[in-house]
Amino acid sequence: MTPLYEGKAKRLWATADPNVLRMEFKNDATAFNGEKKASFENKGRLNNAISTLIYGMLEKEGVPTHFVRQIDETNVEVHKVEILMVEVIIRNLAAGSFCKRTGVEEGRVFSQPIIEFCIKSDELGDPLVNDDYIRELSLATPEDLAFLREAALKVNAILIDFFARCGLKLVDFKLEFGRLAAQPGKIVLADEISPDGCRLWDLKTGEKMDKDRFRRDLGNVMEAYAEVLERVKSATR
Ligand code: TMP
Ligand code: ASP
Numbered sequence: 001m002t003p004l005y006e007g008k009a010k011r012l013w014a015t016a017d018p019n020v021l022r023m024e025f026k027n028d029a030t031a032f033n034g035e036k037k038a039s040f041e042n043k044g045r046l047n048n049a050i051s052t053l054i055y056g057m058l059e060k061e062g063v064p065t066h067f068v069r070q071i072d073e074t075n076v077e078v079h080k081v082e083i084l085m086v087e088v089i090i091r092n093l094a095a096g097s098f099c100k101r102t103g104v105e106e107g108r109v110f111s112q113p114i115i116e117f118c119i120k121s122d123e124l125g126d127p128l129v130n131d132d133y134i135r136e137l138s139l140a141t142p143e144d145l146a147f148l149r150e151a152a153l154k155v156n157a158i159l160i161d162f163f164a165r166c167g168l169k170l171v172d173f174k175l176e177f178g179r180l181a182a183q184p185g186k187i188v189l190a191d192e193i194s195p196d197g198c199r200l201w202d203l204k205t206g207e208k209m210d211k212d213r214f215r216r217d218l219g220n221v222m223e224a225y226a227e228v229l230e231r232v233k234s235a236t237r
Contacts, residue, residue: 008034008122009047009196015077019182025051025074029196031215033125038214044074046225047194052076053236054162054193061158063151065189066178081178081190085139087126088148089116090156091172095199096212097128098172107206113156115149120176147187148177155189163200166231168209171199195225 003011004021008030013022025044030037048070055067068077091098094108117134118126134140140148152175163170176191191197195210202209208216209224 010192019080019180020068020077021080022071023076023078023192025192029211029214029221031211034122036215040214040222042222043196043225046222046229047192047196048074048076050194050225050229050232051192053232054159055189057162057236058155058158058189058193063155063158063189064186066180066191078190079188080181081188082181082184083120083176083178083190084144084148084187085120086129086134086145086148086177087118087120088152088175088177089118089172090114090152090175091116092156092160093169093171095171101128113153115152117145117148144187151175151177151187151189159193162235164203165235166228167203168228168231169201169203171201173198195228200228 001013003013005012009026009028011024011026013024015022025048027039027041027043028037029040029043052070055065059065059067066078066081068079070076091114092110094104094110095106098104098114099106116128117130118128119139120126131142131145134145135142155175159173160170173193174197175189177187178190180186180188198210199212200209201207208218209228213219213221213224
């Protein structure tokens with residue numbers, strides 16, 4: 001069997017239901033647009049467990065997502081969607097490319113969340129774009145963008161609270177959305193929410209508990225992911 005799609009950290013497989021896909025979490029990790037590569041034993045299992053608990057929590061909070069159910073340690077079933085080619089990044093504190101672009105020191109707390117749109121393209125390196133680019137390139141309509149902004153802010157508010165209960169500060173994160181194959185008028189949250197696509201700092205020590213441990217060679221990458229899972233489990237119990 002060949003997957004319908006293979007990305008850097010996940011594979012998508014067909015199921016008996018044409019509107020449902022199997023999403024497999026891989027152990028592969030990449031950074032800096034695929035320039036840096038590694039594989040971590042258990043990463044797929046940890047990200048699946050974390051993402052499954054978070055999507056369950058978000059659904060309970062009234063956020064429509066692609067999530068159907070967990071199948072096993074590294075697989076979930078998801079509603080088939082057409083992924084929007086616009087990635088949404090939400091920032092609460094300065095870090096990563098924000099600091100590089102602006103010269104602002106890491107850790108500055110923003111007066112309100114910053115939303116960025118990027119084109120989902122490995123080839124182009126996920127470039128930052130504005131509403132006019134997105135309209136002109138027909139990546140999404142102005143109405144879609146208004147919806148994405150509102151949905152991203154809602155998810156951010158829920159996750160800030162949730163991760164605070166985990167003793168973690170939500171610094172920034174990336175969301176992807178898709179149109180349901182069975183109902184193309186409806187856009188839902190898709191992809192995953194895990195330490196691969198979020199920056200999470202320990203509330204007490206400031207320690208980085210996310211993929212920056214890999215990006216910056218800080219060591220103990222999976223130990224940090226496992227600790228995030230334990231805290232997420234406690235907060236959803
Ligand atoms: P950045 O500071 O590198 O732009 O990243 C902001 C957040 O988005 C960070 O939590 C990591 C996440 N992210 C992804 O998940 N995938 C990506 O391709 C990029 C660029 C960022
Ligand atoms: N996800 C992107 C990559 O794999 C960027 C990153 O997370 O640093 O290259």
